[in-house]
Structures are given as structure tokens and as C-alpha cells.
Amino acid sequence: MTMDPLLLTGEVDGATDRLLRTAAAFDGADLAAASLLPGWTRGHVLAHLARNADGFVNLLTAARTGEPIPMYASATARDADIAAGAPRPPDAHLDDLRRSADRFTEAVAAMPVEAWAATVQTRRGPWPAAMLVWGRLREIEVHHVDLDAGYRPADWPEAFGHRLLHEVAGDLAGRTDVPPMVLRFDGSRHELVVGDRASAPTVTGAAPEIAAWLIGRSPGTMLAVAPDGPLPQPPEWI
Template structure:
């Protein structure tokens, strides 16, 4: 890795804050609206972002502990989780995004410098 990952945390925090501000203004129609991804609503995208944050927490935990923890249990579980969460109301989507963003930030803060350059597995 050629860049200190902690140098990017400000950018990630800023992007997360913009996302949360945007989703705060969403109503049910906004969540149900089509996204630019074929077959996905905005609710699918929001749920994907939250589950992706969970996945990165898994990878950061694996890097920190040395355990082999996949990003997702499986590709099928990832898809099922996204589908199951896509139709949730805006408040539930926002709460999920806030909670997962906080967990991700905590996982980044817990990473010792020596754990960043390690081999990780996105799935088993």
C-alpha cells in the first residue's frame, strides 16, 4: 500500500456526511425510485452501502485479529440481504446507514498501523 489509509478518513467522513444529509431528505417515493443500476431501486443502493460497510468492518476485523473472516458470508447471502432491506422505509434506511457508518469508523480507528498491509478474503 503506497498511501496511508488514515489520510483518507477525512474524505470518507465527508462523503458519509453528504450521503446521510441526502438520505435525511428522502421520503418513501425517493427510496422506491429507480436507481441508475438496472433492477435496483435507491433502497437497494442504500442497503448495499450499509451491507458493504458491514463487509468492510469484517475485513478490518480480520486484518486486526489475524482471523480469516470473509467480507460477506456468501454472494447469495449478500444478495438476499440487499433484497430484504431494499423496501424498508426511509427512517430505517437512514438508521442503518448511520449505525454501519459508525461501526466502520470505529473499526478504522481500532486498526494498528501494522495490520493495514495484509492479505484479506472477500469470500470463502
């Protein structure tokens, strides 16, 4: 399960192609319909994905040049850009998604090897530049599900589901507001333990389904818990 940015570029390309196919099928009414994100239409999600690509371009440029370039000019500017882009017609959304994805690809290709060792400032604090390609892949795959257009966590590539699960479980293990749980993948003895194992129920299922439940993209109906009882309640994910 590599996080090597250059090895992940092909996965970003594949995820982008799947997203573009979904977006190409939307008409104006589809774009105005609600997404799975409260208060956002599908148009908001697509506008966010395009501006997110440009935000990652900014961070890649900062890593390459050493200039303190922020991901977004400000939180207010980010929100305003999404709101302004949301009601655009389908062709404009599709063109923006394609062009912004191309800019991201070009920014990755322009990175010299040493620039991947840089640290950049994201909206939530410092991040290694080597994680930026993973960050973009995660945005595409998770928000593709948020479009509520037939793409489900079960459609995530297996490697992505496992990476996301490990990342989220690792994040939760460092928090104090998380109920204890043991996460076990279907067909595997491999486990991820969060909190005190002695008092933790075991949640079993496919890695993408566990990951989707942990990040609030699934109610966990495909998961089993032992001993019998309700699933733990994970806190809100980022």
C-alpha cells in the same frame, strides 16, 4: 493523491456526510424509485451501502485479528440482505446507514499500525488491508451517483476523481479486451496511456468526467476525442 488509510478517513467522513444528507431527503416514494443500477431501486443502493460498510468491518477485523473472516457470509447472503433491506421506510434506512458508518469508523480506529500490512480476502480475491479505507470511499462516492438524486461525478472532490481515474486506467491497462486510448486531463499535460499509443485516440476532459465514463456512470458527453470520431467503448468495470 495519497492512498494512506489514515489520511483518507477524513474523506470517508465527508463522503458519508454528503450521502446521509441525500438519504435524509428521501421519502418512501423516492426510495422505491429506480436508481441508475439496472434492477435496483434507491432503497437497494442504500441497503447495499450499509451492508458494504459492515463487510469492510469484517475485513478490517480479519486484518486486525488474523482470523479468516470473509467480507460477506456468501454471495447469496449478500444479495438476500440487500433485497430484504431495500423496502424499509426512510427512517430505518437512515439509521442503518449512520450506525453502519459508525461501525466502520470504529473498526478503522481499532487497527494497530502493523495490521495495515495484512492481506484480506475480498469478493474478488486478495487485497491489501491498507486499501480498505480507499475501497469504502470509492463505494460511497460511486453509489451516491447511482442514487440519481442530483449528486454527479462533477461533485466528486478533485482528489477522489484523480485517484479513481488512475486506478481504473491502471486496471484497464492490464486487460486484453480494452480499446487503446490516451486519457488527458483538462488543463494538464499529464496523460494515461492504455494500449498501443500509436493507434489510440486521445480523450480529453476533467478527471472525474473521464473516470465516470470509464466506469459506466457517464456517456462521456462532456469529453472530447481526437481525431474526431466516436469515443472508444470501455469494457464493463468490475
